[in-house]
Amino acid sequence: MNEFDLIRRYFSRLTAGRPDVVLGVGDDAALLAPPPGELLAVAADTLVERVHFPAGADAAAVGHKALAVNLSDLAAMGARPAAVLLCLTLPRADEDWLAGFARGFGALAARFGVALVGGDTTRGPLAVGVQVIGYLPAGMALQRSGAQPGDLVCVSGTLGDAALALAGPPGCDAASADWLRARLDRPEPRVALGMALRGLATACIDVSDGLAADLGHLLEASGCGALVRARDLPLSPAYRACASVASLDGYRWALSGGDDYELCFTLPERRLAEVQAVCDRAGCACSPIGRVLARPGLYWEGPDGRERPLPAAGYDHFAAGGEGP
Amino acid sequence: MNEFDLIRRYFSRLTAGRPDVVLGVGDDAALLAPPPGELLAVAADTLVERVHFPAGADAAAVGHKALAVNLSDLAAMGARPAAVLLCLTLPRADEDWLAGFARGFGALAARFGVALVGGDTTRGPLAVGVQVIGYLPAGMALQRSGAQPGDLVCVSGTLGDAALALAGPPGCDAASADWLRARLDRPEPRVALGMALRGLATACIDVSDGLAADLGHLLEASGCGALVRARDLPLSPAYRACASVASLDGYRWALSGGDDYELCFTLPERRLAEVQAVCDRAGCACSPIGRVLARPGLYWEGPDGRERPLPAAGYDHFAAGGEGP
Numbered sequence: 001m002n003e004f005d006l007i008r009r010y011f012s013r014l015t016a017g018r019p020d021v022v023l024g025v026g027d028d029a030a031l032l033a034p035p036p037g038e039l040l041a042v043a044a045d046t047l048v049e050r051v052h053f054p055a056g057a058d059a060a061a062v063g064h065k066a067l068a069v070n071l072s073d074l075a076a077m078g079a080r081p082a083a084v085l086l087c088l089t090l091p092r093a094d095e096d097w098l099a100g101f102a103r104g105f106g107a108l109a110a111r112f113g114v115a116l117v118g119g120d121t122t123r124g125p126l127a128v129g130v131q132v133i134g135y136l137p138a139g140m141a142l143q144r145s146g147a148q149p150g151d152l153v154c155v156s157g158t159l160g161d162a163a164l165a166l167a168g169p170p171g172c173d174a175a176s177a178d179w180l181r182a183r184l185d186r187p188e189p190r191v192a193l194g195m196a197l198r199g200l201a202t203a204c205i206d207v208s209d210g211l212a213a214d215l216g217h218l219l220e221a222s223g224c225g226a227l228v229r230a231r232d233l234p235l236s237p238a239y240r241a242c243a244s245v246a247s248l249d250g251y252r253w254a255l256s257g258g259d260d261y262e263l264c265f266t267l268p269e270r271r272l273a274e275v276q277a278v279c280d281r282a283g284c285a286c287s288p289i290g291r292v293l294a295r296p297g298l299y300w301e302g303p304d305g306r307e308r309p310l311p312a313a314g315y316d317h318f319a320a321g322g323e324g325p
Numbered sequence: 326m327n328e329f330d331l332i333r334r335y336f337s338r339l340t341a342g343r344p345d346v347v348l349g350v351g352d353d354a355a356l357l358a359p360p361p362g363e364l365l366a367v368a369a370d371t372l373v374e375r376v377h378f379p380a381g382a383d384a385a386a387v388g389h390k391a392l393a394v395n396l397s398d399l400a401a402m403g404a405r406p407a408a409v410l411l412c413l414t415l416p417r418a419d420e421d422w423l424a425g426f427a428r429g430f431g432a433l434a435a436r437f438g439v440a441l442v443g444g445d446t447t448r449g450p451l452a453v454g455v456q457v458i459g460y461l462p463a464g465m466a467l468q469r470s471g472a473q474p475g476d477l478v479c480v481s482g483t484l485g486d487a488a489l490a491l492a493g494p495p496g497c498d499a500a501s502a503d504w505l506r507a508r509l510d511r512p513e514p515r516v517a518l519g520m521a522l523r524g525l526a527t528a529c530i531d532v533s534d535g536l537a538a539d540l541g542h543l544l545e546a547s548g549c550g551a552l553v554r555a556r557d558l559p560l561s562p563a564y565r566a567c568a569s570v571a572s573l574d575g576y577r578w579a580l581s582g583g584d585d586y587e588l589c590f591t592l593p594e595r596r597l598a599e600v601q602a603v604c605d606r607a608g609c610a611c612s613p614i615g616r617v618l619a620r621p622g623l624y625w626e627g628p629d630g631r632e633r634p635l636p637a638a639g640y641d642h643f644a645a646g647g648e649g650p
Contacts, residue, residue: 027469028401029368034359043354044410044456048449076353085369087454124373125450129412131369144352
């Protein structure tokens, strides 16, 4: 069986019908009929072996994550995922790898009702390019640019788990280490939350490069600053088991670790109860972690109550620059 | 200047406004407002160094070709290009390379009025992933599946030039070799022709893997066969100067060479005059090269008048199989 047969075999079930997919895989382009009056949201992200995942990484986890990071971009806009294109670059036709990849990719696609409508397969160093297309009503997109001074800054879920898994701190019990690892390998795109935040959040971004970097992007786009408080950062029990937050250093993964794929968003304080209700309905916790400031810059208040600048480049950078604890 | 600054510098002029681009580069996803009532055509293709282009290839040519092969897919559907996402995987931030790439990519994007609306940049082995989005009226797509027995088979432009350039036959004069090389490096997507063939062609595909393979795909999708004639294959003067068509072997690049990015389409014979007129208006020649058959299989008639099977896998394969001249 050649590579094309393999791909047909493992991916054909992912191409099953949505009414808006007029023509799926198998022609020069796919044809979609978007819902009348809605906007398209389009994004693309590539995962490269040895950069985004280690050589020999579990194929199902790579399949899951390649789709999840793209769905997370749609979630951050408040868009409803519809279709996906998959560009696979593979060193060789490896049936086991493809079967695992398709399983991970396919389970997530099925869960969000996303149709695989196209892409290509290429021989070369292992890389996975994914492009997603979603829909959303005009005027309802969650952009980065709408934060207002006085707004609360919130994040979904917990922060720093994936980065902590990657760092592999010593003295982490096996159960906590496994839980953190699953957060790294199998991020959950916050699609339902993103859609529910339409009309509530004033700005939104997904946390892929770390809170400091991504909240920094949001603030830059909004022309504001913010202060976040260490004591309000949502940390998982596993995080607290594996990283001591007795010192400032224990917050580094939560502040600037990356790979969280949670949503960071801003809202007027008077909408907080509504937001908490939509978070509950979307099945994930949302935590207010700080406030938008009129003055530029991102600051954090440590558990010692002292306020420090938090450079967008992240904790490591600012530690090296002498601003660390 | 870091990689992100470089990319912003070289690509910002490609993101200039189209009225349907509600939000371009710089948020988690781009937002497009497709024309009411039209379908989206979406396609993605990746070019990998050492697979699709040699190490050290001219960056401007890589930029041109990465976009051109994707626009060619839209052309084959009869779609009007609108927006593009670019996923660049680069071993390092190389300003000269990026400047060249952006020049080649940008000139073609500007010529077709395509807006760069998103994508990403990744560290890794050099590869260029491009995703295109186009529009077309519902019911007007050129699919592969509509060919009817008795239809004429036509191709645009000339065949085999790129494959011949890659083969580098001895005894090719410098001017011809240069011309063939430009056909390999700078394919011209037949966008205007594809749009003009709406409602005229019964089926269409772009010739990327060679006439035999791609016409084979069209016939398979249509449940038909075809006979093409060697004497009617459109060959450029440079092709004739560099490959002797005195023997059957001289047709190999035109029959199965690949990288042509011409359109191969079928039409009822009574529409031929109309098609010739739209080809003239679209600025490229169209040549009838054979006819669709009710019986399955692809055949070609050599200059000797003898009919031979032409396997979709291409000339090399069939030559090795003992069916060659």
